[in-house]
Amino acid sequence: IIYDCSGITDASALGTVHDLRIDTCGGITDVGALGTVHKLAIFDCDGISDVRALGTVHKLAIWGCHGITDVSALGTVHKLTIWGCHGITDVSALDGVHKLRIVNCEGLGNKSFVAT
Numbered sequence: 001i002i003y004d005c006s007g008i009t010d011a012s013a014l015g016t017v018h019d020l021r022i023d024t025c026g027g028i029t030d031v032g033a034l035g036t037v038h039k040l041a042i043f044d045c046d047g048i049s050d051v052r053a054l055g056t057v058h059k060l061a062i063w064g065c066h067g068i069t070d071v072s073a074l075g076t077v078h079k080l081t082i083w084g085c086h087g088i089t090d091v092s093a094l095d096g097v098h099k100l101r102i103v104n105c106e107g108l109g110n111k112s113f114v115a116t
Contacts, residue, residue, distance in 0.1 A: 069107075 002008065003023045014020055015033035022028065023043040034040060035053040041061040042048065049067040054060055055074055061081040062068065068085050072093035079099040082088065089107040094100055102108070 001021045001023065002014070002025055003021075005025045006027045008025055009027040009029065011022070011028050011031055012033035014022075015036050017037055019039045020034070020037050021041040021043070022045055023041075025045050026047050028045055029047040029049070031042070031048055031051065032053040035056045037057055039059040040054065040057045042063070042065055043061075044064040046065060046067045048065050049069065051062070051068055051071060052073040055076045057077055059079045060074065060077045062083070062085055063081075064084040066086050069087040069089065071082065071088055071091060074080055075093045075096040077097055080094065080097045081101045081103075082091075082105060083102075084104045086106040088102075088105045091102060091108065094102075
């Protein structure tokens with residue numbers, strides 16, 4: 001767990017970890033090296049906007065990351081949870097996700113999506 005580390009801006013050294021949780025680390029903006037992590041949870045990291053490299057993560061949870069607007073590259077994630085990411089407006093590319101849960105994303109209106 002990496003928690004409340006606003007001073008961390010580069011996550012590239014974390015790409016070799018199997019199971020990783022990043023929580024309240026607003027300084028991290030680039031998660032490109034984290035595509036090799038098997039299980040990844042990102043909570044309240046508003047500096048992250050580009051998640052294209054995370055399409056290879058097996059289990060991915062993204063909570064309260066308001067800078068993320070495009071999740072189209074995540075359609076190959078096996079299990080995906082997106083909660084409270086208000087910048088997301090389109091989830092049509094996520095039809096390939098095996099287990100999908102999307103809750104409280106204001107950009108999608110009052111819709112919640114659960115697919116198992």
